[in-house]
Amino acid sequence: MAGNRLNRPDEAERKRPALSEADMQARWLRAGIYRAPQEDERLYRVSVAELVLLQVERINKAGRPIGTGEPITAAVDGEEAIWPTDPVLRRVIRRAIAGLYAVGIDIGEADVALHVDGRVSMRAVRRLRNQLYPATRPVPEAASLLIGADPEFVLIKPDGKVAHASRYLGGPRGAAGSDSMLIRRRLMYPIAELRPDPAADPAALAAGIRRLLLRAAGLVRDKGLRWAAGAMPVPGLALGGHIHLSGVRLTPRLLRLLDSYAAFPLALVEDPAGRGRRPRYGVLGDYRQQPHGGFEYRTLPSWLVSPAAAKAAFALALLCACEADALAYIPALDERYVAAYYAGDRAELAGCLDRVAASMAATESYAALAPYIEPLLDAARRGATWDERADIRVKWRIPRE
Numbered sequence: 001m002a003g004n005r006l007n008r009p010d011e012a013e014r015k016r017p018a019l020s021e022a023d024m025q026a027r028w029l030r031a032g033i034y035r036a037p038q039e040d041e042r043l044y045r046v047s048v049a050e051l052v053l054l055q056v057e058r059i060n061k062a063g064r065p066i067g068t069g070e071p072i073t074a075a076v077d078g079e080e081a082i083w084p085t086d087p088v089l090r091r092v093i094r095r096a097i098a099g100l101y102a103v104g105i106d107i108g109e110a111d112v113a114l115h116v117d118g119r120v121s122m123r124a125v126r127r128l129r130n131q132l133y134p135a136t137r138p139v140p141e142a143a144s145l146l147i148g149a150d151p152e153f154v155l156i157k158p159d160g161k162v163a164h165a166s167r168y169l170g171g172p173r174g175a176a177g178s179d180s181m182l183i184r185r186r187l188m189y190p191i192a193e194l195r196p197d198p199a200a201d202p203a204a205l206a207a208g209i210r211r212l213l214l215r216a217a218g219l220v221r222d223k224g225l226r227w228a229a230g231a232m233p234v235p236g237l238a239l240g241g242h243i244h245l246s247g248v249r250l251t252p253r254l255l256r257l258l259d260s261y262a263a264f265p266l267a268l269v270e271d272p273a274g275r276g277r278r279p280r281y282g283v284l285g286d287y288r289q290q291p292h293g294g295f296e297y298r299t300l301p302s303w304l305v306s307p308a309a310a311k312a313a314f315a316l317a318l319l320c321a322c323e324a325d326a327l328a329y330i331p332a333l334d335e336r337y338v339a340a341y342y343a344g345d346r347a348e349l350a351g352c353l354d355r356v357a358a359s360m361a362a363t364e365s366y367a368a369l370a371p372y373i374e375p376l377l378d379a380a381r382r383g384a385t386w387d388e389r390a391d392i393r394v395k396w397r398i399p400r401e
Contacts, residue, residue, distance in 0.1 A: 019103055021124075027102050028122045030342050032279035033095055035121040041113040044072075044089075046096035047128065049107045050251055053081040053093060059111065088118060095120040101285045104333065106252045145321055146294075147205055147314055148198035148244035151304045152191045153229040153392060154237060155220065162234055165192035168220045176216045191239065192216065192227075194304075198244065202314035202372045206307050213398050223400065230388035231274025231282070231301035238281040239302035241313060246294025248321040250287065255297070257320040259284045259332035261356060262313060263299045268346055268353065268380035269309070271388040274301055275344030284332060284341065305386040306395040308375050315372035323363040329355050346383070353380055 019027070028034035043061065047054035057071040065071075072089065075081045083090060096110035099122035111123040155163040165178035175195050194216070196208035220227075232238050243262075248254070263284060286298040297317065303309040320327065331337040331352035340348035357377050360366050366373075379385075393400055 024103050024125065028099055030279060030339070031098065031102050031283050033098050033102065033122050035115065035119065037113065037123070038115055041115050043123065044092050044112050044114065045109055046093055046112060047109040048097055048100055049128070051097060053083060055081055056084070056089065056093060063111070088114065091120050095122065098283065098285065100125055101252060101255070144200065145245070145247040145318070146198040146200060147318055148196065148246075149205060149209070149242060149314070150193055150195050150244070151209070151229070151241045151310070152193050152239040152302050153227055153304050154191055154234060154239065156226045156228055156234065158224050162190050162237065163222070163225055164190045166190070169216060176212045176219070190237070198246065202311040202318070202369070205314050206311050209304070209310060210307070210396055213393070213396050217393070217398050226391045227393050228388060228390070229302040229304035229392050230386060231270050231277040233388040235276070238277040240281065240298060241300040241302040241304065243297045243300060243313065243317045244290060244294055245297065245317060245321050246290075246292055248294070248324070250289070250295045251324070254320060254324050255285045255287060256330050256332040257324060257327055258297050258317060259299065260330050260352070261320050261327065261360065262297075262316040264331060264337065264341060264349060264352060265316065265356065265376055265380055266300055266303065266309070266313060267341055268350055269376060269385050270301055271385055272344070273388055277301060278342055278344075284338065304392050305388065305390070306392070309386060311372040312376035315369040319360060319363065319365055319369050319373070322365040326363050327359050329359040331356065350380065353377070
């Protein structure tokens, strides 16, 4: 993979005003990635270009390398730096990428603190200029665009307590299983998770999800349980509707489009109780690379509340992937809309909706995806929200007997 020499930032980055240290700390705090400095924290410097890891090194409080000065890992011959196997260092790297993203820097270096309790926190960032960096990860020419998902739901007893999904669906393996959580230092599996096969269009993926819900219904025989989805149908228990994309190149621009055209519209129709999911979950730009070569966009709540919400989420994500170069309007770069998203201020966030809709409608892909997207846009304009107290089996037409 040949390296590219960056002479200047792209047009969008050049137009972003420089933030003060206080402004950056406020954005990191809002996104849940900042803690006050501690006396005994370790510091790392992580260099990143377009989400590609360049280098990780240990530094002292003066910003100088510690020890021999050799980095922990670094890009060589135009190849991306190898991620360390140490899970703590991997958390440091992810925090650096998130911290740069939160302040609008696509090519830069971040200083990250590691606390004695294992938690990580942003400290500082700088843009990189004239930097030799690896090209973004290539997409095979023959790769087709596919969308997948791993949505979560929860089983609720009549007394409001959670029935652990692992009791009925088994562990984390399989197409319909459970997901883990650390509860009082014990690894438990209270959340149900579906893992359908990827598909090329929203209807096919939704059909796969319904098949898995039917399979789950055959395993969960307790008639007294309510199946709930959304952002936080049980106080303190956040659910996700992660979407997987393959056959498309992951870039900061694509992440900001997903924030703007998927996360923002869904935030306008989510149950007001879902606000509690942020910032620990639902952070803008949250992603994970996947072994299959694609990536997982993790910001969205569980759209399993209805087939309409699910297909809208799929269609919005597909539109972003198909039209990444054509969608010029990016409200996720506007501080007022980002602040409104984290604050749960639907009135302010709705201010971007008309331009989002017009930008989508002007693309070539919109005609095929509009039947899935427009019902959600209409609900957002009317101020309608989903009800996280409802049993999702009703709208998915899953028998409850």
